Amino acid sequence: MVSDSGLSPHGVVPPLVTPLDEHGEVDRRSLERLVSYQLDAGVDGVFVGGSSGEIALLDTAQRRMAVEVTTSTVAGAVPVLVGAVDTGTRRVIEHARQAARLGADAVVVTAPFYIQPHPAEIVAHFRYVREAVDVPVVAYDIPSAVGARLTPEIVTELADAKTVVALKDSSGDLASFREILRRTDLPTLSGSELFADIAIELGAAGLVPGLGNVDPHGYVRLHRAVRDGDIAAARAEQDRLARLFRIVSVADRGRIGFTAGALGAFKAALALRGVIDCPATNLPLSPLSPAETDAIAAVLNDQGL
Amino acid sequence: MVSDSGLSPHGVVPPLVTPLDEHGEVDRRSLERLVSYQLDAGVDGVFVGGSSGEIALLDTAQRRMAVEVTTSTVAGAVPVLVGAVDTGTRRVIEHARQAARLGADAVVVTAPFYIQPHPAEIVAHFRYVREAVDVPVVAYDIPSAVGARLTPEIVTELADAKTVVALKDSSGDLASFREILRRTDLPTLSGSELFADIAIELGAAGLVPGLGNVDPHGYVRLHRAVRDGDIAAARAEQDRLARLFRIVSVADRGRIGFTAGALGAFKAALALRGVIDCPATNLPLSPLSPAETDAIAAVLNDQGL
């Protein structure tokens, strides 16, 4: 049922946050501005409906609007990857079909979660999804969210069978990442904010850093520096981005969860920079305090943003 | 927006499996027979759309049909609890509203998952859901599926604010369970197959054992024995049920995940006993082998079923 799209994700592909207004609804104009901001920075694609996009917290209407606004604003300029994230195969297929209808160039799919799957069941999950939808599938390894791992063995099997066209790696496990690069020719996108330089040097096809929402220009420069063989420039850019990444650590973990602290920081920074109107995150995440927002502003200022 | 229903779940409330036919669709007649089998055994309620019901694997239509068939078959004889299980607050509210429309007497809600919430965000999640729906909420502690815990502190806060009317405890952590019983008057349902006797002795209001699908009569006898002060009879029944519970361990973990092994065993046993037609589990779970099914039949036989 699948046409061969020829899609091969590469370069800088930021996982877009989903701007909300004061009432908690998707803020269309802020999202349009965010997409334009990314395109102006020279990104090679965008990923809507990922973890940075609060996919787990968006209801049906919000998911739909986030995808519609993104695809219509991108208007074919770069590929749009869309998360089809849910617990089980049939649920993922529902999301993937809708994403295809809304113009996704590929859907991004995790291992099943809530259940405790065997590796063979994870492979079967991707195969069933692939057979059911007419859009390429990108495998999404994010054990912090789903528990299970996409091991080098699983990814190799998916690559050999051409079940997926790429891997988005948010595992934080560079050892398995490097092993996958050795074993397969599958294009691999690293979700790491802090090892973007190393990932590209080791052969990754691209980058999907959450911090790319805030500073796409930095990741675009870093990517080009590695591509051009200027490792010293890449290291310096990576060091600067590591300092900027401290915004995700300002939240008081005695009051706010990890997700709220990180996604809240990305949104606060985007609001401070004037890209989006409102820094609100979705229910039930706690908002950052004014003092925490000030601390984020100070980090931005220190990094010249 | 909530009326005080007065619902106070208690007794034996099996978490129903969702029978599927050979094509993977919900098997209405098997589900009707399963519900009738439970009612005939004297259960005090049923729980549809829980982990044992493969809630994570059912698509939108399957979820709806499972609830409709259950509520129409129960026809008011006992309370029907319905799982409103999803990753985030707004998504849970969507499910809970539908459950209320379909006749649920209460909705059963877990902590948010996929994200990594702070305890305060977990409390807020339940509060938002409660405010949004016109049906009582039961808190569902199942860290093996969702990661986060409903600690005694969280449960006490939910109980004191009357945000939830009961707790379903599938944590496997008897220490926190006992602490909750000491701290609150909240009715508490234990999901443990193996400590059902102890849970009731310690003051639990009821039992929600997955194995209750297969042998509701056993859990009803156990519950009555404790209630009547016949601890020796309760111990003997619990020991028998522990031997029966070995059916969840026959699957080869080298080939099948934990979820498939346990839920597949419940369905295989129900098919062997003639209650449902087909033992199939949903995608992407691996089916049990004929040899594994034979091993389950042998355990049933040993226990006189």
Next chain:
Amino acid sequence: MVSDSGLSPHGVVPPLVTPLDEHGEVDRRSLERLVSYQLDAGVDGVFVGGSSGEIALLDTAQRRMAVEVTTSTVAGAVPVLVGAVDTGTRRVIEHARQAARLGADAVVVTAPFYIQPHPAEIVAHFRYVREAVDVPVVAYDIPSAVGARLTPEIVTELADAKTVVALKDSSGDLASFREILRRTDLPTLSGSELFADIAIELGAAGLVPGLGNVDPHGYVRLHRAVRDGDIAAARAEQDRLARLFRIVSVADRGRIGFTAGALGAFKAALALRGVIDCPATNLPLSPLSPAETDAIAAVLNDQGL
């Protein structure tokens, strides 16, 4: 090489703390008083050199003195169990032989740690130790300290081969504890402060609660109540002890580790009760603050101690 001692540990067997003086040396007179206090309360044995005894923090001379003072003070009145706790087999054998020379009635041995053993290697570890020493071996399941578990399968194999004469269970996992009671006749000692009543009801031979240092009379009463069939009295005693156990939670976890908070509380309570002179714990544990000690005094006072 082993004589059959006929030792069968049972009843209340507190895991003694190791009192230190202001200079960090073992305080002989305080330890003598502690032992006498326990014997006066009617305990059925003592365990020296366990986790509550800070075994991991005692140097060679301290370990030796703690055992010598204990065995000489007990003077045969009850069995003395001695921890032979170390990372590997040969190291454990060194400790076990010294314990035997110093008069131990049994040695208490964990799974190997620091390394990552296979279950078959854990079984071999106990067998090698047993063959090398002329004193009975008690298996000590304490995954919070050593990582590995003594599963029901491992314990059954050790029991069937008569490699060990008893199990001390500090796993916190009542499910495996109950499974072991079903599978074997091995005497089993529960290390749980909070499920002492249930453990004895389910068939445990005895109790090794760290809190027994502070209130041995309570655990002796609880044990006798269960033995005499007075479950209501046992429940009430257990509830009282649960309130007393809150002393282990007063320490500020932002400043003090779990071990220092719990062992420091036991020692602070014993000093407040006049049993030992000085509440110091060993290097590198942080001491409790005066405010934390006051909070412990308040809990003691509330429980009438």
Next chain:
Amino acid sequence: MVSDSGLSPHGVVPPLVTPLDEHGEVDRRSLERLVSYQLDAGVDGVFVGGSSGEIALLDTAQRRMAVEVTTSTVAGAVPVLVGAVDTGTRRVIEHARQAARLGADAVVVTAPFYIQPHPAEIVAHFRYVREAVDVPVVAYDIPSAVGARLTPEIVTELADAKTVVALKDSSGDLASFREILRRTDLPTLSGSELFADIAIELGAAGLVPGLGNVDPHGYVRLHRAVRDGDIAAARAEQDRLARLFRIVSVADRGRIGFTAGALGAFKAALALRGVIDCPATNLPLSPLSPAETDAIAAVLNDQGL
């Protein structure tokens, strides 16, 4: 009490295995040959008594002999680092003093284990050890063995106070490793077999790879290639070493633990290469089977060793 040694560990510093004979005793002549083999390969130091040296499994006499043979064979040619690995501060000080007497140039110390320490207690542990011994201290981050982490915050505090002269990082966590390199000037030794090239490129002072026992020449070449700016050569060498590292995965995990599989493979390879006489590991580790040894020989052969 500490003299400033000026020691600054760097370059390739293999963590020596401890060869045993058929009776399980330290094989002096094999250890001498192993040391000579390393020196001939051009290593910049050796580390005796680390995890690769089965430190957790060596008894008192074995520990002493391993250190004595190593220091006497090295005879001052390169620095000798000696593990002072034990659960608590006082125990570590005993080992560290003995190591100093036996000629250690530095002692290598982990966080306390068996207990559950607070970060402040970990820092105190290193400070107490440092004050008690007249030899420099190297901090050893090995959470797979000890549970606790030496976080960037802890390491920065130890570096700023000059409590330790270097860090040996066996955490497998490149993110914290890189953060430490950014925050401090502390010489850092990476224990990674698979990211040796990246570690040196990012600024590590040296390498302590267990696989260096088997192929020190490879790691010496890799280190020189990075130092000389020949990244392509370093990548090729790292890829070759990654293929060689597959020897640690040949053991059947259904029968042998992780430690036995890895350390057994190093010893089997050294025996196959004629460096040591006997591949035996210490009690209670399971030996490799003949088929597993053949598989290791095949890997060596494939890599031209």
